[in-house]
Amino acid sequence: MSAVKLSLPKPAVPAPSRTTARPVERSERWLFGLGLGGIALFLALFVLLPLGMLFLRSLYDRDGAFVGLANFAAFLEAPALTRSVVNSLTLSALTTAITVPLAFLYAFCLTRTHMAGKGLFRLLAQIPLLAPSLLPAIALVYLFGNKGILRGLLMGESIYGSIGIVMGEVFYSFPHAVLILTVALSTSDARLYEAAEALGAGAWKRFATITLPGVRYGLISAVFVVFTLVVTDFGVPKVIGGSTNMLATDVYKQVVGQQNFGMGAVVGIVLLLPAGLAFVADWIGQRRQMALLSARSVPFQPRLNPVGDRLAVLFCALVGGLLLGLLGVAGFASVVTFWPYNLTPTLANYDFAQFDAAGWGSYANSLTLAAGTAVAGTAIVFTGAWLVERAPGRAVMKGTVRLMAVLPLAVPGMALGLAYIFFFNATWNPLSWLYHSMAILVLATVAHFYTVSHLTAVTALKQLDAEFEAVSASLKVPVWSTFLRVTVPLCLPAILDIAIYFFVNAMTTVSAVVFLYAPETKPASVAVLNMDDSGEVAGAAAMAMMIVLTSAAVRALHALLSRALHRRTQAWRRH
Known part of the structure; x- marks a missing residue:
């Protein structure tokens, strides 16, 4: 899901008159x-x-007999399946609450400061888009799993479950939120800030009364996009979810594990509901966003702020470093003999035929x-x-x-x-x-x-x-x-x-x-x-x-x- 406008105003160009334009031929209409x-x-x-x-x-x-709404009733009565709904909604909301503020700060640094290295940080923010959602989960297993070098940081908790799902989904959904919020923060009208400053409004006052209201629909869009991405994602919970049931993995279990296609269809329909609601809400927000811009708008240009610019670099370097580091862990683990006990470099792990009958055929x-x-x-x-x-x-x-x-x-x-x-x-x-x-x-x-x-x-x-x-x-x-x-x-x-x-x-x-x-x-x-x-x-x-x-x-x-x-x-x- 991506935050893009569903409609744009038509160019203000008069339609060609019937006397100057060739009528559309019947063959062309056909x-x-x-x-x-x-x-x-x-x-x-x-x-x-x-x-x-x-x-x-x-x-x-599962036998092909018509049962009406019996599968839906069975879904509501099955504790494991209803728990999947609760888990999916709860963890998606938690991931959204973490990802959107981080993405907002990151996008704010990219658009409202004079920090150095903006091009580099834009690229770093897009790293997760290059990888399947399985990859951050695999990297987290290497770091915090039973053989992970940082497992002690979890203070006895397991990475397999809610903690791992949230961490992996933050990595997976972060670039989508950054893209949305970067666009939202790039379309500000400088005249509003000049007027507020002339009236004596301080930086925080301008942020609260101009910046946040101006990007509210972008924030709403980012919230719904991240929430939908997480609630429908299959890769992260499949690898690192452990015993924590999620709707997307339940579809897979019902179809592949139990061959219960009827119940799998029910779970698939339930999975459609939050995605559909988020889509409608995002669509409404996008249509309203258009009313905030005008032809007389003056592009906002950030001012030099040595302290703020340095803090922005530090924040973006920290976030970008974490994104790159998680990818680097998976890359490093793929070229060592046996993580973490034998770190001798090797390309043996790229001999896919020893792991999968298709070998390199899957890549082809x-x-x-x-x-x-x-x-x-x-x-x-x-x-x-x-x-x-x-x-x-x-x-x-x-x-x-x-x-x-x-x-x-x-x-x-x-x-x-x-x-x-x-x-x-x-x-x-x-x-x-x-x-x-x-x-x-x-x-x-x-x-x-x-x-x-x-x-x-x-x-x-x-x-x-x-x-x-x-x-x-x-x-x-x-x-x-x-x-x-x-x-x-x-x-x-x-x-x-x-x-x-x-x-x-x-x-x-x-x-x-x-x-x-x-x-x-x-x-x-x-x-x-x-x-x-x-x-x-x-x-x-x-x-x-x-x-x-x-x-x-x-x-x-x-x-x-x-x-x-x-x-x-x-x-x-x-x-």
């Missing part, structure tokens, strides 16, 4: 309608219908999955966003596609993956051949991460002047030619952002694919999970580090390409 119908069909097949099957399957028992599968998701997802999402924003007429169909496009943001990966089992594994489904194929992994990942990419594309398209289409129409240039020769080149930076978003998330995701892989299509993130389950923690750490290194390398390549493309394709903005 093409627009076919394209919108295709996007709607994709979202229906890979989001709506599977979710419908999830709800339907919850009404049947992840590269295939990530590349396929990036290519297919980017093409589908950007084309769909272009059709929604630029297609003439068809208001009802475009509104329907818009609504369908934001729905995946409220669907946890575990729920979507379980829904795919029920829908694509059904014998009556003509698409059942997709099940256990690499294609189903790609399609599930595209569907799971569809919304953020769609909103990114919509934002980029709204920044383009409508006159491009008007001029093309007056010159009788086909719309698809304008799309390929004008729209796509001008939106290349956003297209690259979408592609890298899909690639990295496909490399790191576990929940969206854990139910769908076959032995020959098992991705690296699932291999990490399986190796950890079998006690091969060093091998799991090594495979997780391969995911991190690959994600980092691709992000670096993306940064270089984006810089080059910006110089070549965005020169028109400077004229």
Whole structure:
């Protein structure tokens, strides 16, 4: 889940008159309608219908007999399952209470001070995005587990359980909150601060009456995003949760451990509720945030404050060091013989064949999955966003596609993956051949991460002047030619952002694919999970580090390409 605006004001450009613009040809209208119908069909097949099957399957028992709401009644009567709800809500709230203040201070240092090294600290804050959520849990086991070098700091408490879950989830959710709050703190109006200072308001008074109210919707968004990420996360509680039941791990236990698909569907539906509520609240907050900005706003520029700037550096260095250190522990443990007793350097842990039958094949599968998701997802999402924003007429169909496009943001990966089992594994489904194929992994990942990419594309398209289409129409240039020769080149930076978003998330995701892989299509993130389950923690750490290194390398390549493309394709903005 990501805090991005769901709607933006349309450019104040008058529509071309009927006398100057070429009427849309019937063939083009047919093409627009076919394209919108295709996007709607994709979202229906890979989001709506599977979710419908999830709800339907919850009404049947493990033998396939219809039992109505009996599974829901059994869920409410099962102490272990109801305790999972309490644990999930409590630990998610606690993690949110820790993460959001830390992220706010970190973002405040990045945006409201003159501290040195802002670029470095921005990069450090994004480290967790490169790793599967399994990795921080593995690193915490190395530090605080039974053989951990820092286990004494827990004063007799075990890392396996609530303590470990909260620590791992703070690491996992921190960058998401920082991204949201950095944007919120970057959009302040300097005139408000100047007026308050002229009236004699002190620094704390200005902070309480201007800064906090100005970012309140960003704070609300960060709270709901972090809460949703934690309550739906599978990786951290699976590795380090111990006997502490969580909703996401209960779905896995019901389906994989007990083969009770009916009860698994019930838990999946329960998992949808907090995610859905958080999505609605975040959406409301985003719409209200728009009213805080105006065309006359003056960007806020922080003043030099030697003491405050030094304190900001110390705080960001501490937080960034902890993030990097946790990643470094996993990396170091992956290249030593036997943590912590034999620290002789070795690459034996990267011989994955000794831990997993697929060996390096799982890593190759992840590269295939990530590349396929990036290519297919980017093409589908950007084309769909272009059709929604630029297609003439068809208001009802475009509104329907818009609504369908934001729905995946409220669907946890575990729920979507379980829904795919029920829908694509059904014998009556003509698409059942997709099940256990690499294609189903790609399609599930595209569907799971569809919304953020769609909103990114919509934002980029709204920044383009409508006159491009008007001029093309007056010159009788086909719309698809304008799309390929004008729209796509001008939106290349956003297209690259979408592609890298899909690639990295496909490399790191576990929940969206854990139910769908076959032995020959098992991705690296699932291999990490399986190796950890079998006690091969060093091998799991090594495979997780391969995911991190690959994600980092691709992000670096993306940064270089984006810089080059910006110089070549965005020169028109400077004229």
